[in-house]
Amino acid sequence: MKFPSFEYACPASLADAVALLSEEGDAMVLAGGQSLMPILAFRLAAPRLLVDLKNVPGLDTIKISAEDVRLGARVRWCDIEKHTGLSAAQPLLAEAISHVAHYQIRNRGTVGGSIALADPAAEMPGIAVTCDAEIALTGKLGERVVPAAKFFLGAMETCIQPDEIITEVRLPLWPSDRCWAFKEFARRRGDFALAGVAVFYDVDANGCAANTHIGVIGASDRPCRLGSAEQIINGAFLDATVIEAAAEAASNEIEPMEDHHAPADYRCALVKTLLERALTRAMA
Amino acid sequence: MLVKFNVNGDTVEVDVEPRVSLADCLRDVLHLTGTHLGCEHGVCGACTVIIDGEAVRSCLTLAVQADGATIVTVEGLSNDNALTPLQAAFRKHHALQCGFCTPGMITTAHALLTEEPDADAERVRDVLSGNICRCTGYVPIVEAVLEARAAYANPDKADAS
Amino acid sequence: MTSGMKRGNALIGQPIERVEDLRFLRGRGTFVADVNREGQLHAVIYRSPVAHGLLRSVDAQAALNLPGVHAVITAQDFGADVPVIPLRLQPLPELVPFRQPMLAHDKVRYVGEPIAIIVADTAAIAEDALDLIDADIDALPPITDRAGAELGDVLLFDEHGSNSAIEWNAVRGDAEAAFASADYTRRETFKVQRHAALFMEPRGFVAEWNANEEKLTVWGVAKVAFANRTILADTMALSENQIDMVEVDVGGGFGSRGEFYPEDFLIPFAARHLNRPVKWIEDRREHLLAANHARELECDVEIAATKDGKIIGLRGQSWANIGAYVRTNGSIAPRNAAQFMSGAYAIENIQLTTTSITTNKTPTGTYRGPGRFEGDFVRERLIDLAAKDLGIDPVEMRRRNLVSSDQMPYPLATMTPFESVTELDSGDNHALFDQCLAEFDWSEKVKLQGKLIDGRYHGVSIGCFIEGGAAGPSENARIVLELDGSYTVYLGSAAVGQGIQTIMAQIAGDALEVPFDRVRVLHGSTSHVKSGFGSFHSRSTVMGGSAIVLTAEALKDKIRDAVAPTLGCTPTEVTLDGGNASGPSGGVVSIMEVIGEPIEAEAAFLNKKYTYAYGSVAAHVAVDPKTGQVDVLEIGSTKDVGRMINPLTLNGQSVGSIVQGLGGALLEHLVYDKEGQLLTGTLADYLLPTAGDFPNIHSTVVELKPSPLNPLGAKGAGEGEIIPIGGIIANAVAAALVDFNVEPLELPLSPPNVWRLIETAQKT
Structure with missing residues (x-):
């Protein structure tokens, strides 16, 4: 499985990278390459040009501020794993990313690459959607910022234009007393999950849940929030009955894909189980 | 393309097509055949090499991406006389x-x-x-x-x- | 029969670290992809994209026009008669119609079937040319399963008139009478899923034609180099002495690698056709389509027992989905599934039939424990089902039925056609079973049976297996005493990762009465010995090892003859000690100084009977009823191999075999869609066990009952514990889920499948 023939460019600035993408209509962006290279090896894509971002400055930083957490597009899974501040500033992210792939892949695979690939079972897009993240893109017309909820259009499908490059993922401020959990189920360690759920909520003055966010991966063609389950949690005092009701609602709300890894009804049951376990964990 | 990197302590310069993986470059151009290809799609790990101190799948890395890097392959871990x-x-x-x-x-x-x-x-x-x-x-x-x-x-x- | 081992166990039985490791650990092995020849070209295979169809034409012009492409070879280049792959084993006339052509010509019968071979300057260019090949195929409806095959409205082989290729029958005693008189019977249907050996080094060849000498050299052969040389000579119209098959390091075999595949012919053919060295390295995607698949079997089997749990009969019908063609060893698994279903148990009356059914899937062949893994799944499940029905403890049920030592040798069912009669050679099943129970701490763990702890149900099970080994007819060895006083052992056996360089040197060292480091072992290649049979059916240690013992004796006799005149005594009075020889009067001479030139002997060990290693395996699992996840908390095995050559490598075989079995029981599945397309065509989809999956595995190997069939007393033990794993894991899952009354009858026990069993059980 040898790669198809392509040209390779390694621009030194974002502007140059965008210009290369604009000039060569049949180009793809290369960051860590951990998804792109298998795609090329199977010849599922055969671009004329690969634009490597490795020399583009500023894309590999993790910035934690009073307003948000900003992950540069070239931030790798191992960077998130080793970062000392993220487990406090964005614990849901840190937990979810600990499930991504394997050691060697984690040394190369990037936030931007995962967002751009838009695998429905991938953790990073799921966290972006769950957390109301914004995705910053730069193209020939300048920068635009797209809410994660509008970014993913389907399996392996996003709103990125051919001349655009993801530069940053912005995750909103995370209150330190927030309740949260991440649960996924994969066949083996590091595999894409058959399904996963990310959950957080805040506790109001009455001890009830508010601002509930429940995201699911692997259960439809793109990561999504589960509004019916969120509604049941919001304003409720969490107990086993509420959790059961929310999990049931989640299971009814999703319309999972069916493939050789798992039938649809199994995925429905799995999401229910995972959400029960996540909510139980979140309130503990 | 001309690519220069350090492998197992030696600086080498090779001329490769952009599409050549680092694994193929090590094996076919530099004759470091200790790095093995078991799947060529990033699952089996047989091609793992160490780039700038980090374990990496060399089948998912282009040789041209390794320009300027320091690479250690299995051949570079031991000297002639003994096992590590x-x-x-x-x-x-x-x-x-x-x-x-x-x-x-x-x-x-x-x-x-x-x-x-x-x-x-x-x-x-x-x-x-x-x-x-x-x-x-x-x-x-x-x-x-x-x-x-x-x-x-x-x-x-x-x-x- | 323990001659030739006078110095006892100086090397044999010792956990000697392997000589092979010194090169593998430092990246200095030579695998076939590491072989390069001056001026070589690279080949890729154009494979059928559809499962079933009439092949009208192949247009290769665009591919030929691509710069760097040297040739596109299709079946037309073979002339009127397209060569076919012969049957290495059980070459019955009724199987002749099902042999695979080296390239498809009139019909394609599975996705991945070779249609053309492209030869180019680089593998990348050859792959570029793949997209430019235009094969005109009129698609036919594909047959993917037994039901479709039995309809008979679509035939893979029109001239045959049926999709069933052959029936195999295993018979012992009088099953009809036994079932008529039985207190208890139970009949169930079982399914084992298609999976594969999936060794880690993809296949590959480098072939070079020397036009001046009219000689062909092929690097990359494995397992059965001599048999493949015969096939290659026949199909390329060469004599065997024009061909040298070179075995380099081999990255795993497990039955699948080394059999004669189309590429074994295509690459040498291309090399001669172009008069250039040609290299082909299989990629992983094509490996999943092209290398033998295995295991797919449906069974409808009935057990008969007395009310106190004595099993008196097994009968039924199985259907092996063998894929599109009968390959070299394609009969083994269907036959074994019937002949060895009784396993280690004394079941007097057997009538089991397996039908080999052709479908539009990749052809099947042997994979470690062929047919035995499948048959043991059925038997171990039936024993637990019967024990439950009869109210007998499953441990006690097994004890009552194991073949006892005073029944040895114990004949198994006789297989026809291509009659095979075999018997368990020796053993003490009961002692080993009890040892396994004790080592596993069964009496404590069984208290967890069916218990729900932290959200998971616990289950334990134990089962027993036999492992056939030491297939004949013979193996050859040649030993040379070199000028420097070292010994070179040339052997017909092949290395597939099992460490035979080390093991054979241990045997040779003891047989020659010299230290380990004085022996060098060369093996596998056709140039080393006159003939050879290779490595399959757990045969290398017994067959190759015994050949070494006999050859060492012959060589020592020759040396004694040669030095006796100098020592002034008769040859029988000569004592050999390393490089020296001495006579009764005390004179000592250097052997080499007397002889002055290398001296050698060659001998063959002949054997018609199989050895049977045997053992027990116990498992402890925990099942999450919500996700269907089966966690294997512990596996413990105990096995008797008669005589152990190297406990380090032997235990390695056991643990590795168990984990492969767990892959087959829980993870691995080659899934096809209705169109005959393989859906699990990557290693991200075909799930192999990884380091995180099964951490707690341990094995014990003992020397309880030597085999009476060879001078070592050893039994083949390379396949072993994989054999009962499917049945044992299914029994443990059933035990864990006893509250749900779940009885698994199909593999794999994947989370969705286990979840489905629980859901279905709860609804009924």
Whole structure:
């Protein structure tokens, strides 16, 4: 499985990278390459040009501020794993990313690459959607910022234009007393999950849940929030009955894909189980 | 394209097509055939090399991406005379049978123990889950890596002597 | 029969670290992809994209026009008669119609079937040319399963008139009478899923034609180099002495690698056709389509027992989905599934039939424990079902039925056609079973049976197996005493990762009465010995090892003859000690100084009977009823191999075999869609066990009852514990889920499948 023939460019600035993408209509962006290279090896894509971002400055930083957490597009899974501040500033992210792939892949695979690939079972897009993240893109017309909820259009499908490059993922401020959990189920360690759920909520003055966010991966063609389950949690005092009701609602709300890894009804049951376990964990 | 990098202590310059993977470059151009290709789609780990101190799948890396990098392959871990403590532990525990996945196991374990000489069994299994072995059932590999930790805790002993 | 081992166990039985490891650990092995020849070209295979169809034409012009492409070879280049792959084993006339052509010409019968071979300057260019090949195929409806095959409205082989290729029958005693008189019977249907050996080094060849000498050299052969040389000579119209098959390091075999595949012919053919060395390295995607698949079997089997749990009969019908063609060893698994279903148990009356059914899937062949894994799944499940029905403890049920030592040798069912009669050679099943129970701490763990702890149900099970080994007819060895006093052992056996360089040197060292480091072992290649049979059916240690013992005796006799005149005594009075020889009067001479030139002997060990290693395996699992996840908390095995050559490598075989079995029981599945397309065509989809999956595996190997069939007393033990794993894991899952009354009858026990069993059980 040898790669198809392509040209390779390694621009030194974002502007140059965008210009290369604009000039060569049949180009793809290369960051860590951990998804792109298998795609090329199977010849599922055969671009004329690969634009490597490795020399583009500023894309590999993790910035934690009073307003948000900003992950540069070239931030790798191992960077998130080793970062000392993220487990406090964005614990849901840190937990979810600990499930991504394997050691060697984690040394190369990037936030931007995962967002751009838009695998429905991938953790990073799921966290972006769950957390109301914004995705910053730069193209020939300048920068635009797209809410994660509008970014993913389907399996392996996003709103990125051919001349655009993801530069940053912005995750909103995370209150330190927030309740949260991440649960996924994969066949083996590091595999894409058959399904996963990310959950957080805040506790109001009455001890009830508010601002509930429940995201699911692997259960439809793109990561999504589960509004019916969120509604049941919001304003409720969490107990086993509420959790059961929310999990049931989640299971009814999703319309999972069916493939050789798992039938649809199994995925429905799995999401229910995972959400029960996540909510139980979140309130503990 | 002309690419220059350091492999196992030697600076080399090679002229490769952009589409050539680092694995193929190491094997076919530089004749470092210890790096093996078991799947060419980033799952089996046999092609693992160490780039700038980090374990990486060389089948998912282009040679041109490695320009300026420092690369260590399995051939670079031992000198002519002896096995390293890690390699000796593999042999002692019979942590290899056919030997095909072995270079990737060795490079991965070396990178891990260099960074985390106190890795526990759970961490070793977690890290090695990106390397497929069809022969051993992994039990002896994990035993070997755990035994080799002592040498990495005292770095002077991690090289072949 | 323990001659030739006078010095006892100086090397044999010792956990000697392998000589192979020194090169593998430092990246200095030579695998076939590491072989390069001056001026070589690279080949890729154009494979059928559809499962079933009439091949009208192949247009290769665009591919030929691509710069760097040297040739596109299709079946037309073979002339009127397209060569076919012969049957290495059980070459019955009724199987002749099902042999695979080296390239498809009139019909394609599975996705991945070779249609053309492209030869180019680089593998990348050859792959570029793949897209430019235009094969005109009129698609036919594909047959993917037994039901479709039995309809018979679509035939893979029109001239045959049926999709059933052959029926195999295993018979012992009088099953009809036994079932008529039985207190208890139970009949169930079982399914084992298609999976594969999936060794880690993809296949590959480098072939070079020397036009001046009219000689062909092929690197990359494995397992059965001599048999493949015969096939290659026949199909390329060469004599065997024009061909040298070179075995380099081999990255795993497990039955699948080394059999004669189309590429074994295509690459040498291309090399001669172009008069250039040609290299082909299989990629992983094509490996999943092209290398033998295995295991797919449906069974409808009935057990008969007395009310106190004595099994008196097994009968039924199985259907092996063998894929599109009968390959070299394609009959083994269907036959074994019937002949060895009784396993280690004394079941007096057997009538089992397996039908080999052709479908539009990749052809099947042997994979470690062929047919035995499948048959043991059925038997071990039936024993637990019967024990439950009869109210007998499953441990006690097994004890009552194991073949006892005073029944040895114990004949198994006789297989026809291509009659095979075999018997268990020796053993003490009961002692080993009890040892396994004790080592596993069964009496404590069984208290967890069916218990819900932290959200998971616990279950334990134990089962027993036999492992056939030491297939004949013979193996050859040649030993040379070199000028420097070292010994070179040339052997017909092949290395597939099992460490035979080390093991054979241990045997040779003891047989020659010299230290380990005085012996060098060369093996596998056709140039080393006159003939050879290779490595399959757990035969290398017994067959190759015994050949070494006999050859060492012959060589020592020759040396004694040669030095006796100098020592002034008769040859029988000569004592050999390393490089020296001495006579009764005390004179000592250097052997080499007396002889002055290398001296050698060659001998063959002949054997018609199989050895049977045997053992027990116990498992402890925990099942999450919500996700269907089966966690294997512990596996413990105990096995008797008669005589152990190297406990380090032997235990390695056991643990590795168990984990492979767990892959087959829980993870691995080659899934096809209704169109005959393989859906699990990557290693991200075909799930192999990884380091995180099964951490707690241990094995014990003992020397309880030597085999009476060879001078070592050894039994083949390379396949072993994989054999009962499917049945044992299914029994443990059933035990864990006893509250749900779940009885698994199909593999794999994947989370969705286990979840489905629980859901279905709860609804009924």
